[in-house]
Amino acid sequence: MTWSEDQPMVSIKNLHKSFGELEVIKGVSLDVMKGEVICIIGPSGSGKSTIIRCVNALNDIQEGSIMVEGQEVNDPDLDKRELRKKVGMVFQQYNLFPHKTALENIMMAPLLVLKQDKESVEKLARQLVKKVRLEGKEDSYPGELSGGQQQRVAIARSLAMSPDVMLFDEVTAALDPETVNEVLLTIKELAEDGMTCILVTHEMGFAREVADHIYFTDKGVIVEHGSPATFFDDAKDPRTKEFLSQIL
């Protein structure tokens, strides 16, 4: 089956995932079209991060299907490296390579994985540094950067692979409040450029602003979903209402 742009870029159907005896995802389905930004929100332990970790096969799946550009992720013969070239991911703890400078962190994957030539990779890396507003920090090591700066390097590192879809796993949760905004701004610009994004976030104001669609998860299922306006102002499910009343 060939994939075309009128089909969902990421299509999750009836996803089930257990860690040992504990079932954390109990039948989740969602579709993401090209260029769409979706936010997954919900209480801690509701399986939000697990869902997006399944999309690039960092977690395996017990049951159900995840299609990324028409390719089945839940396939024992899946070439995970090919999948991960298309799916970028940014983590809560940045996870930069501590022994490489900011620029080297960004350049590493295109050089090693895509085998691109050094000159063009460096050019691209410098453009990305500019894009995430870190000029002058090219030669700094991660340990010399603030959390917000590290996270922006991590975003640039992921973008250097020119992914078709980006996963953001609570990327501002570990940051100081004053650096949260610089990271959110970077993501917002990315979304405006048309990047397909799946975000797990606790930043409700941000979700409302950038998301095309919001999914609310609780105890491994999607309780409610809708456009930001209907979701935040007109939630139907009592669990959603309770969650929103606690955080808004």
Add this chain to the structure above:
Amino acid sequence: MEAFFEWFKWLYDDTGINLPFMYDSYDRGRMINGFFMTIKLSVLCLIFSIIIGMIGAWLQASPLKWTRRFVGGYIQLFRNTPPLVQLYFFYFAIGTMLPKVASDYGGEQPMLGGFAWAVISLSFFAGAFNVEIFRSGIEAVPNSTIEAAKALGFSRLQIYKDITLPLAFRVVLPALANNLVNLVKTTTLAYAIAVPEMLYEANQIWSDNVNVTEMMIFMLLAYFLLVGVLVWAMNRWERSLKIPGYGA
């Protein structure tokens, strides 16, 4: 220079302190040969034992059960037996089982001589410890850093070579230095299979000159200085690998 050598002759005549390798050119030649043999033996064993350590630690993380068991068995065998017994085992047991080859004098000689067996035996001995040392360093690399590399599409080998090893190396350098210091000292065991290293040559000299006391004092100092140089080099190496802002 001659006057310098003559001084030791005078020292002997005047005080009875006999250091023939200082004033006698034949004994001096023996000592120098012995010194370089020790250096050659040490350097080769250092290199091979580190290679064995890195490959062993890589194989120990293999998904194949029998590969892991094989490495585990190797470590147990070489860690739990005395290095002298290992040396004898290789030289006398394995060495005599191998086919003989024609010697330059028309006779037969063993395929591998004492020096080759010493290198093999001591490399495997120190290598067993190095596997464990490298493994401890590899386990100290956060899984989240590995995951970031996976998410960028790195292969298992690329992750090991470019992420895990460079980070693990910095963690293990002190422990590695300890083991390499031990290895250099253990090269004296090659004496037992007549490899003409420093201690062996010293023995030759004291047998001819009956100056055991002087030679023993000299040997102690000579090894103290030799290992001191190694420790100094390892410390410098450790400092040069320090990453700004990373670790203590």
